[in-house]
Amino acid sequence: MSSENGPGDGDAAQAPPEQLALIRESVRKAKAPRAKPRTWRGAALAEHLPVARVLVDKGVLHLDRYFDYAVPAELDADARPGVRVRVRFGAGRHRVREGRREGGGLVDGYLVERLADSDYSGPLAALAQVVSPEPVLSAELLGLARAVADRYAGSVADVLQLAVPPRSARAERRPSPAPLPPPPAPDPGSWARYEQGSAFVESLAAGGAPRAVWNALPGPSWCEELARAVAATLASGRGALVVVPDGRAAARVDAALTALLGEGRHALLTAEAGPEKRYAQWLAVRRGAVRAVVGTRAAMFAPVADLGLVAVWDDGDDSHSEQHAPQPHARDVLLLRAALDKCGFLLGGWSCTVEAAQLVESGWARPLVAGREQVRRAAPLVRTVGDEDLARDEAARAARLPTLAWQVVRDGLRHGPVLVQVPRRGYVPRMACANCRAPARCRHCAGPLQGQDAGTLRCGWCGREEGAWHCPECGGFRLRAQVVGARRTAEELGRAFPAVPVRTSGREHVLDTVPDAPALVVSTPGAEPVAEGGYAAALLLDGWAMLGRPDLRAGEDALRRWIAAGALVRPQGERGTVVVVAEPTLRPVQALVRWDPVGHALRELAERAELGFPPVSRMAAVSGPPESVAEFLAAVELPAEAQVLGPVPLPVAPPGRPRRSGTPPPGEHWDRALIRVPPGSGSALATALKTARASRTARGTAEPVWVRIDPPDIG
Incomplete structure (x- = not known):
């Protein structure tokens, strides 16, 4: 007998019964004649790959799988993987894999792949329509959508509703421009201000995939530095994606990229563009005509070919968190893209979130920071006014603004505009120690304690009552509810400085820029306009309104908003000054005085690890x-x-x-x-x-x- 046996008698005799049955079944299938081509209601089906596997656009989780449909011959040419299709799908009338006959209403879907046969033996319903021959769903985008759905316990259909914009037939008929050759590699420019900054840009230009957390210096240079990182990536022949929190930030990066590279090298994806223009830009990216994208939250799924860099700016901003199911965060989606595409990653901001600090602490990313002397030269002078100062200040008791703030405003108005940041209305107060202002937390789960109508304390997480609270920091037994912000700041400042114009920027009307002229600019956090030449001074009022929020991120978020306002102020060498009205001994206030958001984030991370808080848990x-x-x-x-x-x-x-x-x-x-x-x-x-x-x-x-x-x- 030959020593090179296949699955013949010699092997079969020594195999266990269940393995023998499997061998015989595989031999039977191999020798079975090929099935005849299927027909649907007598109509001919496609001769080659007559089965279409479809992802139905229904977000319910128990239907989060693929369904098989027959491809009619007349749809064969257009029914390509990635196109939009319409199929019949109805509860109780059409379940393809369960073998029920055709019926139900028409629903949208995506054709995932074409197959020679289906693993379902019954009759298949046919594709009803190919909506457009334009392929919009690539294998890479589908894989990303699956990874995001798995991470957030959602469905792929829900993710694709966020990832693929609505169709515009007119935009599809419009041809995309021809792709441009890679630009020359830029010089590092202001990246040289950071330790390892030049090396980061050079690595991108050489085709590397560096991963970094970038603590940007104060001032307007951040958008130019992002543009240089994108240009370096394009120079290597790869694509780049930048996600920013709002349209104003996107416009600044867009202008910086245009100034550095010229027109036609990147796409701007924001809601302000309108559905048709945004879809046309998205198609240019999908077709490979454009290799770089700058946009807001929805751009995190942009189908950039051959990704070399993904970047997110100011990841602590609420705008990066999607409110539609499954509610992914742009930072985490870009982290998934960096892992799937093995590309570079850049997380940047003036401040530093705990998640960013964890990336550095784990060794997954490297820090991109400037030396302390460089930080001191770029940052404004920060001064504080605490509760004790306010209690001794007659002017503060009468007008709610301390004397120091009035002096800074008066001096600043001699040289330029002055920014006044006031908290939004609606911040919910939480309980804290009346002595040291440490947040009151539950002894069982470390959740925030909240005051009840009957005067008792209850945990906002686990619901347990706390009847004998004492402060673990100072031993105090008295509690206080935090201050909620001012309502008449603009009117009070206008009366105090009647000859100075007062401008407001907030939810109803957000200013983009203000001229370099004396003026009071009253703004809510996140709506601060950029002053030409920088602000001469800034007041950060009612700090307890932000520090007192019943939220795990209250301190981190307050520091981020303060630093974002302070970064718009001129450097200390140009007499730029920031006054914050908050208790000076608190950790976020001290981090602002030192301009050390990274140190604050590392200490927060260590505390959360000890208490079992996210992102450690x-x-x-x-x-x-x-x-x-x-x-x-x-x-x-x-x-x-x-x-x-x-x-x-x-x-x-x-x-x-x-x-x-x-x-x-x-x-x-x-x-x-x-x-x-x-x-x-x-x-x-x-x-x-x-x-x-x-x-x-x-x-x-x-x-x-x-x-x-x-x-x-x-x-």
Whole structure:
């Protein structure tokens, strides 16, 4: 007998019975005649690859899979992978893989791939329509959508609604411009101000994939530095993607790129462009005519070919967090893209989030920072006014502004505009020690303590009452509710300086720039206009209104907003001065005085690691009607190490405020539970929650339960 046996008698005689059965079945399938070409209602189907695998655009989790359809011969040429299609799909009337006959309404979908045959043996329904022969869903974008859906316990269809813009037929008919050759590599420019800054740009130009967390120096140079990083990536023949928090920031980076590279080398993807223009820009990127993209949150999914760099600016801004399911964060999506595409990564900002500090501490990214002498030359002088100063200041008690603030405003107006930052209305106060102002936290889960109507304290996370609280920092027993911000700041300043124009910038009307002339510019955080030549001074009022928020990120967010305002002020060498009205001994205030956001983020990270807070741990929020939340928590199979906190009642939103997903409708009361898992268990938590939600929707449960992975406002 030959020593080179195949699956013949010699091997089969020694195989166990179950393996022998498998061998015989595989031999039978190999020898079976090929199936005849299928027909649909007597109509001919495509001769080559007659089966289309379709992702149906329905976001329900139990339908988060592919469905097979037959390809009619007349649609063969246009039915290519990645195109938009319409198929018949209806509850109770059409389930392709379950073998029911054609019926149901027409729904949108994406053709994922063409196959020679289907693993379903019954009759297949046919594609109803190819909406457009333009392929919009690439294999790379589909893989990214799957990774995002898995991370956030959502469906691929929901992610693709965020990733692929609505179709414009006129934009599709418009030809995209021819791609331009790579530009020459730029010189490092102002990147030389940072330690390893020049090396970062040179690595991108040479085709490398450096990963860095960038603490930008104060001033307007950040957009030019981002543009140089993009230009260096383009010089290597690769693409680049930059995500910024708002349209104003996108316009600045757009202008910097145009000045550095000229027209036609990048696309600007923002909502302000309008649906048709934005889709035309997106198509130019998808077709490979443009290799660089600058845009706001939705641009995180831009289909840039051959990615060499993904960058996000100011990742702590709320605008980077998507409010539609599955509510991904731009920073985390770009982290996934950097891992999937093996490209460079740049996370930049004037401040530093705890997530950014964790990337550096873990060794995944390297820090891009300037030396302390360079920071001192670029930053303004920061002065503080605390509670004791206000108590001794007669002017402050009468007009709510300390004497130091009046002096800084008066001196600054001699040289240029003065910025006055006031907190938005609606900041909810939390409880803190009356002596040292340390936040009052639960002894069980370290959640924020909140005052109740009966005078008792209750944890905002786990709901436990606290009857004998004392401050772990100073031993004090007295509590205070934090101050809520000023309402008449603009009027008071206008009366105090009647000859000076007062401009306001806020939610209703946001200014982009102000001229280099004496003026008072009153702005809410995030709406500060850029002054030509920089502000002569800035006042940061009512700091407790931001530090007193019942949120884990209150200190980090207050420091980020203060530094963003201070970065618009002239350097100390040009007499630029910032006055912050907040307790000087608090950590965020001290970090602002030293202009050390990185040190503040590292200390916050160490504390969160000790207490088991995100981002060291992973968290999920489950909210909905109390009975639904209790039923969901009883049914979900959580990882063994998961810890459930709560549920507790969700606060009722004030009347007139727009409702966000995961919040109760007007007049209804919902509960929320937090689920916490240690590092390494986030994927298991997301899988368990997604499975439980899919089972719930498949049963047709009427009451909704909202699940959000890594909620930004856990209290």
